[in-house]
């Protein structure tokens with residue numbers, strides 16, 4: 001039992017907190033709207049090795065675990081960095097696991113992504129980072145395919161200004177077929193859930209900081225609004241929610257790092273004993289999505305009318321808090337999927 | 347990070363689970379709900395004899411607070427009577443931290459045998475959340491103290507050998523500075539205990555103190571230093587010692603019920619999509635509550651005092667427990683209204699029980715509002731409102 005980051009992870013966190021502080025943040029996110037990608041910042045990110053960080057050293061990657069990647073993901077979320085790092089990392093790891101990762105993907109000069117939903121009529125719809133990725137890993141029926149080609153460059157206009165696009169899979173190479181195809185996609189999707197959950201924790205963390213900061217500054221009735229108990233109590237529920245979401249996402253990342261096969265985890269509902277990666281990954285996205293939605297909602301409310309104004313940063317976090325998780329699915333449907341893992345299929 | 351228990355703690359957990367398998371009978375659980383006394387002396391004694399209690403005292407010996415968490419978490423999950431034991435072990439922890447050799451010998455050593463109990467006398471009829479304003483008086487008389495006043499909600503007083511009593515020793519100073527804590531033997535003349543029944547099964551008490559005389563050796567901490575003793579006790583209490591995973595047994599009971607219960611729409615309840623969603627949401631909240639509690643234990647294990655983290659765990663866990671109870675009570679329909687021992691009761695009456703019990707969890711041990719005040723002021727650094 002050890003709930004602290006390792007010394008290496010602390011270093012990693014410091015490095016990326018600094019990187020995102022200068023190469024991301026609300027102003028950069030605003031400037032990157034509506035496409036949702038900051039090209040120059042991605043170029044700078046290549047210099048840090050982050051795109052290939054989670055790949056084996058034998059391929060020229062950094063050999064980092066899912067838990068290490070999560071450390072970076074929280075900082076990315078905290079600064080709503082318009083960089084498709086999570087999609088790139090999980091799809092590259094999938095490709096590497098079957099010996100199919102192109103060299104430019106390791107270096108990040110070509111962006112890869114994962115289609116979250118099975119393809120319909122030969123097209124993957126609403127692919128995250130689909131507007132900018134050259135490589136799309138997708139599940140098409142019982143086949144896992146890799147579609148490579150020029151990215152459309154323009155995103156479908158959306159709530160969170162994510163670089164979403166529909167991607168046709170014409171001419172895609174078949175990577176795997178049958179149960180292996182489904183298992184590989186499921187594993188990558190669970191890594192996406194875990195890292196996205198961690199990024200949402202970052203959003204929630206900053207939203208809380210913004211709300212608390214504003215409540216200390218803003219004066220009404222001759223005192224800071226943070227002195228009103230009604231305002232305090234809106235905010236006081238959040239640290240537990242945010243920390244709880246962080247702990248669960250970290251537990252999922254731990255399970256996913258110690259047990260890369262995804263097998264042999266415990267799922268004991270009656271005893272509240274769960275170490276199974278897939279179950280924890282699903283759970284962590286539900287909790288983090290809720291933490292980010294609640295934290296941004298309450299923080300925006302504490303800002304009064306200014307929270308609704310484009311000029312204030314909280315609205316940027318509010319929209320992303322929803323979009324980053326809903327791009328996968330309705331949390332209620334995710335919960336029913338988790339119920340199948342806990343109880344067996346209905 | 348590493349979320350696995352150390353081999354030693356894992357072994358301890360296995361021992362606790364084996365103990366519960368062989369010692370926690372249906373009869374013990376029935377008796378506890380019939381009498382309202384969530385304390386079973388022979389059960390506590392057996393725990394001590396099995397060597398499982400020494401680790402249950404916060405800060406005592408070489409045992410790790412993670413073991414303390416494991417013990418109370420397993421007791422809570424199993425639905426065992428542990429309220430009395432938790433208070434006794436909390437008292438032992440406070441004595442260990444601030445008590446004299448006399449109190450360690452007389453009280454701490456005995457508590458560790460599992461054959462003695464301690465209760466907490468903080469709250470009064472007119473002073474609950476504002477506990478620093480209590481008025482029960484202790485006046486010095488030579489080497490003795492004379493105590494007069496009344497306490498409310500002195501749970502387990504009817505079972506206890508001692509009460510940890512918060513008294514006012516100095517009325518003319520700011521309220522936090524005139525308090526002194528005592529450990530008062532319950533057989534001292536002048537103490538009266540009256541039962542206070544509640545809407546759930548559990549019983550509590552009002553206690554009265556009329557010219558109660560005790561020697562100065564029963565003082566716990568400094569004269570007028572009672573508030574800092576309270577601080578030690580609260581840091582032990584919140585989070586680590588049970589109370590943050592009540593929805594685990596609830597979910598177990600609901601699942602057992604749903605596996606057989608027919609759905610009004612045909613099929614079984616366990617296949618109902620809304621129930622499945624809510625079971626998953628509750629299972630998720632149970633994981634988060636466990637992790638927040640574990641964090642408090644881990645902070646204690648690494649030398650910190652997890653007061654605020656305990657408040658966060660309690661806020662989250664009680665809110666989610668109450669929400670889950672509301673969902674499952676509604677989904678069980680009329681059968682969920684039937685109580686223990688009634689034919690046809692959903693989940694053998696557990697849904698009814700949890701629905702009656704759950705409101706108190708956001709009241710005792712510091713209300714939700716008091717915990718929010720703590721987090722707002724001491725964690726978020728917002729201005730004090732009182």
Ligand SMILES: Cc1cc2nc3c(=O)[nH]c(=O)nc-3n(C[C@H](O)[C@H](O)[C@H](O)COP(=O)(O)OP(=O)(O)OC[C@H]3O[C@@H](n4cnc5c(N)ncnc54)[C@H](O)[C@@H]3O)c2cc1C
Nearest residue numbers: 466467468469473474475499500501709710711712713715
């Ligand atoms: C079953 C049970 C067992 C108990 N066991 C024990 C025990 O063993 N020993 C013991 O000493 N005590 C015990 N208690 C007492 C418990 O700690 C108190 O009930 C609790 O601290 C609240 O005090 P109160 O009931 O006087 O409510 P009050 O303090 O009168 O509060 C009433 C309401 O006002 C709110 N409120 C009060 N102050 C504020 C504020 N500053 N800001 C916002 N809202 C506020 C509260 O949150 C609450 O909702 C027990 C209580 C119960 C019900």
